[in-house]
Amino acid sequence: MKGVGDRYRQIRNTIRFLLGVSKGWSSEKEATWFQMEPYDQWVLQTMVEREEVWKKCIKRQDLHTLAEQLDRWVIELSSGYLDRIKDRLYSEAEESERRLAAQTVCVHLLQRLLISFSPILPFTTEEAWQGWTENPHIALSVHLATMPHPPSEWVNDPERVISAPIFEMAKHGRKALEGAKEKGSILRPLEAALSIYVTEEKLPDFERCTVSLPEVFGVSQVGVFPLEEWREEAAPFAPPDADWALSVALSEKGKCPRCWMRTSYGEDELCERCHTVVKSID
Numbered sequence: 689m690k691g692v693g694d695r696y697r698q699i700r701n702t703i704r705f706l707l708g709v710s711k712g713w714s715s716e717k718e719a720t721w722f723q724m725e726p727y728d729q730w731v732l733q734t735m736v737e738r739e740e741v742w743k744k745c746i747k748r749q750d751l752h753t754l755a756e757q758l759d760r761w762v763i764e765l766s767s768g769y770l771d772r773i774k775d776r777l778y779s780e781a782e783e784s785e786r787r788l789a790a791q792t793v794c795v796h797l798l799q800r801l802l803i804s805f806s807p808i809l810p811f812t813t814e815e816a817w818q819g820w821t822e823n824p825h826i827a828l829s830v831h832l833a834t835m836p837h838p839p840s841e842w843v844n845d846p847e848r849v850i851s852a853p854i855f856e857m858a859k860h861g862r863k864a865l866e867g868a869k870e871k872g873s874i875l876r877p878l879e880a881a882l883s884i885y886v887t888e889e890k891l892p893d894f895e896r897c898t899v900s901l902p903e904v905f906g907v908s909q910v911g912v913f914p915l916e917e918w919r920e921e922a923a924p925f926a927p928p929d930a931d932w933a934l935s936v937a938l939s940e941k942g943k944c945p946r947c948w949m950r951t952s953y954g955e956d957e958l959c960e961r962c963h964t965v966v967k968s969i970d
């Protein structure tokens with residue numbers, strides 16, 4: 689039974705986190721699809737894709753599979769996207785486009801997760817629905833709410849904004865970061881600069897979502913290089929028979945004391961972003 693309790697706590701904590709993030713939200717702050725970053729877009733596309741599977745579970749009254757699937761999605765979200773956007777949520781200026789994009793996604797996630805979970809967790813979801821003052825849905829109860837129809841961009845994008853090979857590479861990245869931590873070359877992933885070497889064929893996949901790569905990999909910087917041109921440099925970091933290589937180094941950039949990212953120095957030893965944010969508060 690301990691497992692069930694842990695799973696419940698994880699779901700409740702995720703709902704609580706999303707409720708916290710949606711504080712101060714109003715529909716005028718809604719980021720458009722084009723203001724979102726690839727990682728934001730990927731989450732929305734993936735969620736809508738999974739909802740199709742969940743709907744089928746509900747239709748055949750298979751609440752066991754539904755619970756398992758939802759559970760898996762919550763674990764994936766909380767150790768992935770929701771963890772990685774914390775920098776944007778807590779360090780960006782409150783009304784910045786980057787922060788509002790992440791907040792917009794969280795509002796949609798919360799609404800859709802509460803509706804999806806309502807057959808399994810009727811009281812928890814109703815309590816959250818009633819306590820959510822910024823909820824843009826008109827239904828007075830989660831049990832009366834219908835799932836909003838997703839905008840066409842969430843379903844009709846022919847090319848995935850972040851393709852599966854990038855998440856595969858992120859797994860290799862996590863292993864390499866663990867190795868670097870064990871060796872003592874870095875203390876935490878945010879200190880790392882990753883260099884990824886991929887074939888010409890895979891390069892466009894990575895280039896399409898350059899801006900999201902540090903979040904997907906959970907580091908401060910990610911550089912992507914064509915393997916063919918950089919074969920010599922990549923050789924020490926290429927596993928046998930692999931058509932990729934990945935190296936971890938301590939970033940040469942200074943550590944910002946406010947956000948702990950290693951990107952660039954602004955004034956006051958803060959990174960440029962934090963310098964601007966702090967100045968605007970003064």
Ligand SMILES: [Zn+2]
Pocket residue numbers: 779944945946947948949958959960961962963
């Ligand atoms: Zn900073």
